[in-house]
Amino acid sequence: MEHNFDIDDRLQVWPNALGFYIHVSKNSVAVWPSECYEKHDVIGKILYYRMRMITSPENVEFILKKGAKHFLLDDLQHRLLEPALGQGLILAEGDKWFSLRRQSSRFIRPTCLDQVADLCKNAAQNAAHQLLKENRPIDLVLAEAFLKIFGKAFFDATKEDTIGVSESVEQYIENAQRVAVSTFLGLPKFLSLSAKKQLSLAHSLDERFDSALELRDLKSVQPTKAARRDFVINLMTGYKTTSVAAFWTLICLAKAQSHFEPCRIAGEKHLNAPDENKDYLDGAIDEATRLFPPLPLIMRTPKSDILLPSGDIAKPKEKLIISPWIVHRHKLLWDDPDRFIPLRHLEGDMRAPFFIPFGMGARLCPGQKLGTFALKEFLANLLQLARPIADFDKIKPKGGFILRPDDNMKIKWQKVGKA
Numbered sequence: 001m002e003h004n005f006d007i008d009d010r011l012q013v014w015p016n017a018l019g020f021y022i023h024v025s026k027n028s029v030a031v032w033p034s035e036c037y038e039k040h041d042v043i044g045k046i047l048y049y050r051m052r053m054i055t056s057p058e059n060v061e062f063i064l065k066k067g068a069k070h071f072l073l074d075d076l077q078h079r080l081l082e083p084a085l086g087q088g089l090i091l092a093e094g095d096k097w098f099s100l101r102r103q104s105s106r107f108i109r110p111t112c113l114d115q116v117a118d119l120c121k122n123a124a125q126n127a128a129h130q131l132l133k134e135n136r137p138i139d140l141v142l143a144e145a146f147l148k149i150f151g152k153a154f155f156d157a158t159k160e161d162t163i164g165v166s167e168s169v170e171q172y173i174e175n176a177q178r179v180a181v182s183t184f185l186g187l188p189k190f191l192s193l194s195a196k197k198q199l200s201l202a203h204s205l206d207e208r209f210d211s212a213l214e215l216r217d218l219k220s221v222q223p224t225k226a227a228r229r230d231f232v233i234n235l236m237t238g239y240k241t242t243s244v245a246a247f248w249t250l251i252c253l254a255k256a257q258s259h260f261e262p263c264r265i266a267g268e269k270h271l272n273a274p275d276e277n278k279d280y281l282d283g284a285i286d287e288a289t290r291l292f293p294p295l296p297l298i299m300r301t302p303k304s305d306i307l308l309p310s311g312d313i314a315k316p317k318e319k320l321i322i323s324p325w326i327v328h329r330h331k332l333l334w335d336d337p338d339r340f341i342p343l344r345h346l347e348g349d350m351r352a353p354f355f356i357p358f359g360m361g362a363r364l365c366p367g368q369k370l371g372t373f374a375l376k377e378f379l380a381n382l383l384q385l386a387r388p389i390a391d392f393d394k395i396k397p398k399g400g401f402i403l404r405p406d407d408n409m410k411i412k413w414q415k416v417g418k419a
């Protein structure tokens with residue numbers, strides 16, 4: 001059953017409030033009962049929260065795109081992310097969101113991407129070679145690899161700078177977890193040492209990135225200071241999501257070994273003569289991202305009573321959960337939802353609202369192009385060097401904000417070809 005990526009720890013019924021809390025804090029993708037994968041728009045009630053697991057295509061499209069103005073980001077999203085990400089683009093709403101989105105998208109618009117493509121390619125090639133020398137858990141190594149790829153591509157930093165940036169970012173993120181705990185406990189900000197430390201870490205990151213921006217010709221973009229800080233933070237979230245996408249693609253190829261060679265050959269062709277058409281490696285990346293979406297939960301809440309296309313009325317405070325994890329494995333939306341079939345992305349038209357790893361509508365991930373570009377460059381290089389070997393049955397996907405493996409995973413590498 002090399003193609004089967006079934007996850008067999010689904011609950012049979014909705015847990016009670018305590019059970020929900022325990023499950024969700026351990027694993028945000030294991031808490032949804034089987035019916036969510038079998039019926040559309042299932043409702044669950046946990047204490048005073050009403051949750052609607054939105055999966056019907058017309059409702060997904062309405063909430064994220066056509067009727068997006070009727071919805072806000074969910075409060076839980078704010079509480080979880082604000083300590084680490086501040087009030088920037090990812091959590092902004094209304095006019096503030098619009099202005100930040102416009103400014104920040106200037107950094108990642110196609111012309112900017114063209115400017116950084118070669119740097120990104122070189123960095124991806126170096127990162128692939130470096131990875132095979134590492135003996136640390138693979139998720140850490142991949143995260144660092146993508147931080148360096150994005151750091152190099154955007155800031156063209158020297159080797160030392162890039163490592164410094166990577167260390168600062170790691171410290172920032174680690175400390176953010178502590179700030180989150182102190183916020184959760186309701187400590188006032190002036191009492192929280194972590195919050196003070198976080199501010200000083202944020203300033204030092206700003207300085208590093210400001211001086212790195214000076215080095216590159218991104219001054220013409222003229223962002224405000226807030227937009228610069230925000231871009232740094234976006235990059236921090238972006239490198240994590242992209243590195244877990246790489247991780248899950250490698251895990252899929254490690255289990256479904258018969259797909260390795262077609263991916264390696266496609267990667268070789270891509271490195272020698274890139275072209276616009278999707279190839280087998282793109283199919284495998286898409287399929288791994290379908291089965292293991294790096295951001296497994298998107299949440300919205302209605303501003304006021306709103307009639308959904310399905311005929312149901314969603315109420316304010318209701319949590320509307322649009323989970324790429326569930327949508328991508330839903331029995332009414334996919335044939336053989338748990339099977340790894342890269343060809344389905346090359347033969348069919350796998351698009352939103354069925355396939356939503358990058359979200360949809362106005363808040364569609366602005367880093368999609370950069371992320372997929374870096375991901376393919378990195379994997380195309382890596383697969384020329386080695387074949388990943390791992391025991392999938394020992395790996396349990398663990399959802400938090402990001403979908404990670406639940407343990408310190410190591411992948412073994414079997415050298416191939418000229419390596």
Ligand code: HEM
Nearest residue numbers: 090234238241242245294295357358359363365366367371
């Ligand atoms: C494989 C890699 C990635 C995946 C799967 C991914 C996924 C997503 C998803 C699903 C959303 C929508 C969230 C929502 O609607 O609430 C999102 C938003 C976002 N992503 Fe990504 N992302 C990736 C890479 C990146 C990269 C490389 C960057 C930055 C360079 C980035 C920056 C952002 C930002 C700033 C937002 C918020 C946009 C907004 O609210 O207007 N992402 N991402």
